Amino acid sequence: MKVIAREVGVSLMTVSRFMNGTGKVAAETARSIREVAERIQYRPNRLVRGMQTGRTGLIGVVMPAGLGFYSGVLEGIHDHLSEQDAGLLLSMVHGDWGERAIEEERKLLHRLIELRVDGIILRPANDEATALYFEEIVQRNVPIVVIDRHVPKFACDFVGTDDVVGGEEAGTRLLARGLKNFLLVTGGDRFSPSRDRAKGFRDAVASANRPVTVDTLEFPTFSPNEDAILEYLTEKGAKVDGIFAVNDNLALGCRRALLKLGRRIPEDVSIIGFGAVAIGGGYFIPVSTFDQHADLIGRTASEMLFAQIERKAGSSAPPSKTVRLAATFIDRGT
Amino acid sequence: MKVIAREVGVSLMTVSRFMNGTGKVAAETARSIREVAERIQYRPNRLVRGMQTGRTGLIGVVMPAGLGFYSGVLEGIHDHLSEQDAGLLLSMVHGDWGERAIEEERKLLHRLIELRVDGIILRPANDEATALYFEEIVQRNVPIVVIDRHVPKFACDFVGTDDVVGGEEAGTRLLARGLKNFLLVTGGDRFSPSRDRAKGFRDAVASANRPVTVDTLEFPTFSPNEDAILEYLTEKGAKVDGIFAVNDNLALGCRRALLKLGRRIPEDVSIIGFGAVAIGGGYFIPVSTFDQHADLIGRTASEMLFAQIERKAGSSAPPSKTVRLAATFIDRGT
DNA sequence: TTGTAAGCGTTATCAT
DNA sequence: ATGATAACGCTTACAA
Numbered sequence: 001m002k003v004i005a006r007e008v009g010v011s012l013m014t015v016s017r018f019m020n021g022t023g024k025v026a027a028e029t030a031r032s033i034r035e036v037a038e039r040i041q042y043r044p045n046r047l048v049r050g051m052q053t054g055r056t057g058l059i060g061v062v063m064p065a066g067l068g069f070y071s072g073v074l075e076g077i078h079d080h081l082s083e084q085d086a087g088l089l090l091s092m093v094h095g096d097w098g099e100r101a102i103e104e105e106r107k108l109l110h111r112l113i114e115l116r117v118d119g120i121i122l123r124p125a126n127d128e129a130t131a132l133y134f135e136e137i138v139q140r141n142v143p144i145v146v147i148d149r150h151v152p153k154f155a156c157d158f159v160g161t162d163d164v165v166g167g168e169e170a171g172t173r174l175l176a177r178g179l180k181n182f183l184l185v186t187g188g189d190r191f192s193p194s195r196d197r198a199k200g201f202r203d204a205v206a207s208a209n210r211p212v213t214v215d216t217l218e219f220p221t222f223s224p225n226e227d228a229i230l231e232y233l234t235e236k237g238a239k240v241d242g243i244f245a246v247n248d249n250l251a252l253g254c255r256r257a258l259l260k261l262g263r264r265i266p267e268d269v270s271i272i273g274f275g276a277v278a279i280g281g282g283y284f285i286p287v288s289t290f291d292q293h294a295d296l297i298g299r300t301a302s303e304m305l306f307a308q309i310e311r312k313a314g315s316s317a318p319p320s321k322t323v324r325l326a327a328t329f330i331d332r333g334t
Numbered sequence: 335m336k337v338i339a340r341e342v343g344v345s346l347m348t349v350s351r352f353m354n355g356t357g358k359v360a361a362e363t364a365r366s367i368r369e370v371a372e373r374i375q376y377r378p379n380r381l382v383r384g385m386q387t388g389r390t391g392l393i394g395v396v397m398p399a400g401l402g403f404y405s406g407v408l409e410g411i412h413d414h415l416s417e418q419d420a421g422l423l424l425s426m427v428h429g430d431w432g433e434r435a436i437e438e439e440r441k442l443l444h445r446l447i448e449l450r451v452d453g454i455i456l457r458p459a460n461d462e463a464t465a466l467y468f469e470e471i472v473q474r475n476v477p478i479v480v481i482d483r484h485v486p487k488f489a490c491d492f493v494g495t496d497d498v499v500g501g502e503e504a505g506t507r508l509l510a511r512g513l514k515n516f517l518l519v520t521g522g523d524r525f526s527p528s529r530d531r532a533k534g535f536r537d538a539v540a541s542a543n544r545p546v547t548v549d550t551l552e553f554p555t556f557s558p559n560e561d562a563i564l565e566y567l568t569e570k571g572a573k574v575d576g577i578f579a580v581n582d583n584l585a586l587g588c589r590r591a592l593l594k595l596g597r598r599i600p601e602d603v604s605i606i607g608f609g610a611v612a613i614g615g616g617y618f619i620p621v622s623t624f625d626q627h628a629d630l631i632g633r634t635a636s637e638m639l640f641a642q643i644e645r646k647a648g649s650s651a652p653p654s655k656t657v658r659l660a661a662t663f664i665d666r667g668t
Numbered sequence: 669t670t671g672t673a674a675g676c677g678t679t680a681t682c683a684t
Numbered sequence: 685a686t687g688a689t690a691a692c693g694c695t696t697a698c699a700a
Contacts, residue, residue: 001677011687016679024685041470045677046448047381047390051692052679056381058423065412066405075400078426087449089392090424092412114380115421136375335693345671350695358669379693385676386695 003040008032019044050116059305060112062091062105063123063147068277069294070123073147076298077121084306089117093125101125106133119143119305121298124151127190143308145301150192155320157308159301161292162324163193167200169329170244170272170290175208177270179242182214183232185250187222194222197246197274215240224253226260233261241269248273251287255334271334274327288334290327297325337374342366353378384450392421393639394446396439397457397481399426402611403628404457407481410632411455418640423451427459435459440467453477453639455632458485461524477642479635484526489654491642493635495626496658497527501534503663504578504606504624509542511604513576516548517566519584521556528556531580531608549574558587560594567595575603582607585621589668605668608661622668624661631659 005015010029017023018033025033036042050056059081063070074090081088091108093101105125112120113136120142127149134154137144145157174182184201187194198216205214217232219225224245233240245251251273255265263269276291300323311318335349342349344363351357352367359367370376384390393415397404408424415422425442427435439459446454447470454471458480468488471478479491508516518535521528532550539548551566553559558579567574579585585607589599597603610625634657645652 012678013688014686016677017686020679022679026685029685041473043444043448045385045450046445047450048385048677048692049679051379051382051385051694052677054692066409071400071405074424075426078399078424082425085445087445088424090408090412090422091416092409110377111380111419111421114377116379116381139375346694347672348670350693351670354695356695360669363669382676382693383695385678386693388676 001042001044004033004036004042007036020049055118055309056116057085058087058089058115058117059302060089060091060109060115060117060120061122062093062108062112062120064094065090065092069275069292072292072294073123073298073301076295076300077302078298079295080299080302080306084302086118089115093123102128102133109133109137113137113140113142117142119145119309121145121147121301121305123148127151127153127192141312143305143312145305145308147297147301148193150196150322152192157301157304157320158322159297159304160324161193161297162326163196164200164203165324166274166290166327167197167202167244167246168204169200169327170197170274171201171204173272173329174242174244174270175205175212177242177266179270180210180212181237181239181241182212183237183240183243183254184214184216185224185229185243185245185254186216186218187246187250188218188220190220194246197244201244219250222247222249224250226253226257229254229257230260233257233263243269243271245271245273248275248277248285248287248289251289252285255287265334276330286332286334288332289330291330292327293325300325335376335378338367338370338376341370354383389452389643390450391419392423392449392451393636394423394425394443394449394451394454395456396425396427396442396446396454398428399424403609403626406626406628407457407632407635410629410634411636412632413629414633414636414640418636420452423449427457436467443467443471447471447474447476451476453479453643455479455481455635455639457482461485461487461526475646477639477646479639479642481631481635482527484530484656486526491635491638491654492656493631493638494658495527495631496660497530498534498537499658500608500624500661501531501536501578501580502538503534503661504531504608505535505538507606507663508576508578508604509539509546511576511600513604514544514546515571515573515575516546517571517574517577517588518548518550519558519563519577519579519588520550520552521580521584522552522554524554528580531578535578553584556581556583558584560587560591563588563591564594567591567597577603577605579605579607582609582611582619582621582623585623586619589621599668610664620666620668622666623664625664626661627659634659 001012001015005012015033018025018030061077078088148160150158182205184198186198189195205212243254245254251271254271258265258269265271273287273289276289277285335346339346339349349367352359352364395411412422482494484492516539518532520532523529539546577588579588585605588605592599592603599605607621607623610623611619
């Protein structure tokens with residue numbers, strides 16, 4: 001800017017005003033500035049600008065990536081951020097459990113604060129101990145939106161799937177087929193998506209006007225142990241005719257086990273998953289499932305984050321908002 | 335820092351020195367500083383620090399995300415950056431073709447420059463017209479590593495798969511089965527991975543010591559048109575007994591077409607894909623393929639980028655390096 | 669071991 | 685419509 005100011009013969013301020021469109025600049029002056037800027041390939045330093053204005057234009061995103069669902073969310077976030085001319089600072093989390101994950105996540109959040117991000121979108125590693133790392137964010141009044149996993153102990157904006165209703169619909173659909181002996185495959189109760197889908201399913205099945213049974217298989221790591229499934233199906237679960245798994249990965253594990261036992265899908269056993277995990281054009285997960293509209297979750301989260309950021313200026317303190325998007329059933333004939 | 339300095343009763347500089355470990359600070363002073371910093375939850379402003387030192391600790395990554403391969407690459411990059419305490423600024427590209435993609439990509443690169451990233455990792459949208467947007471990067475001497483798609487017109491560090499050798503191995507393996515009539519399914523010649531894999535395959539097959547045929551089907555958008563495949567297989571390609579597709583998506587398209595025609599895999603037709611696209615735990619792409627070690631590509635790219643960044647200080651100008659990682663065959667019995 | 673002064677590239681504020 | 689000056693939060697260079 002100094003160079004431009006000198007060459008054009010104006011002060012730094014005139015150049016600054018031209019660059020960020022604040023205040024009036026004479027048409028003639030503007031032309032010269034534009035010309036010189038172009039010639040010397042001037043690129044404003046966004047970081048310094050951020051230091052001045054208090055808005056860096058950077059948004060921190062903390063989530064496990066790689067999996068289909070989260071890349072969809074990430075894409076939704078990214079697209080909205082692009083429209084807002086904001087940058088996406090990505091931190092991927094790996095482990096899901098235990099103290100280590102929490103410690104790791106705290107460090108990531110610290111880093112984001114040190115980078116002075118304008119806001120944070122977070123998929124929490126853990127329902128527990130969240131006060132620990134939310135504390136600082138609250139103190140500093142950093143805008144934040146939580147996605148996918150609801151954290152009951154911390155009131156802030158949340159965007160996720162309507163898991164309870166999704167689970168209910170799964171139950172209703174299996175019931176409508178006249179099935180009676182259900183297997184519910186979950187990841188345990190530690191995370192809201194699994195917990196809520198299971199709850200919805202149980203509620204729906206419990207309200208059937210005929211006698212039904214529901215057995216539950218839990219895989220706390222969300223990875224289906226095929227041996228355990230086989231064992232269940234050959235012993236206690238010999239009569240199972242309907243399976244709901246809280247995610248597609250678990251559903252696929254069941255599918256493989258069933259095929260191994262020679263049980264036909266859906267003639268002998270119906271099966272429904274959740275998540276519509278899909279990968280680029282044409283790959284196909286052979287299990288009826290629910291589309292969570294991942295990209296929309298991401299976009300919504302980003303929009304809510306910006307609403308918070310804009311609000312900060314006005315400094316009102318509205319109540320936190322919880323948004324749950326309906327999952328859409330995808331019938332793949334299983 | 336000002337607050338800490340005042341409370342402890344030292345100058346700003348002492349605090350600064352303590353914070354970044356430069357110079358000596360008395361043990362006693364250090365204790366006090368640490369204490370106050372802890373109490374007031376001081377977090378250094380990395381952006382300002384970057385402005386001063388010329389290193390922001392931010393790395394820009396420009397690539398299409400979402401697909402399995404790229405999320406693997408992203409993960410590799412991310413892990414290395416974490417180790418280096420650097421931040422990952424992600425820009426996702428959507429369209430792959432035409433002027434628009436190039437324009438979009440230029441804007442992204444500009445943004446990264448405005449953010450003063452220390453370096454850039456780029457999966458180029460296009461082999462053509464690259465000088466256009468590389469020009470500025472070269473002028474500004476911004477460290478950059480290109481991945482996946484080799485850009486012949488621009489000499490810079492590159493990391494990708496050894497596509498030619500991979501294609502050769504596919505050919506060799508099909509030949510070893512005694513097959514004679516091949517179908518090569520490509521995405522055309524515009525991008526190096528498709529082009530090179532096809533070249534390798536053709537070379538291998540051409541060196542067979544028996545008469546063979548090779549037909550080629552091109553899908554410039556990399557999405558398999560099942561009708562076109564069916565048409566080919568029922569007419570000209572009735573005798574095809576071996577298929578090599580330059581990526582798994584195309585291979586799966588062929589698989590579906592074959593199954594529809596009642597051709598058995600691999601009894602009637604052998605098929606090999608490329609890319610080992612996989613998604614979280616347990617999903618399974620039913621086509622023999624090659625693992626590109628995506629995460630290693632990402633990590634290597636990041637390492638090479640940091641080598642450049644460190645070199646910048648020393649300002650020597652070494653030749654650019656091209657690294658090609660071998661793809662590993664994954665036998666899935668097809 | 670600590671301090672002083674200047675500077676990084678930009679915007680805010682108040683004046684002209 | 686333009687300018688002067690201070691300020692943002694930190695580091696570098698030099699001095700004590």
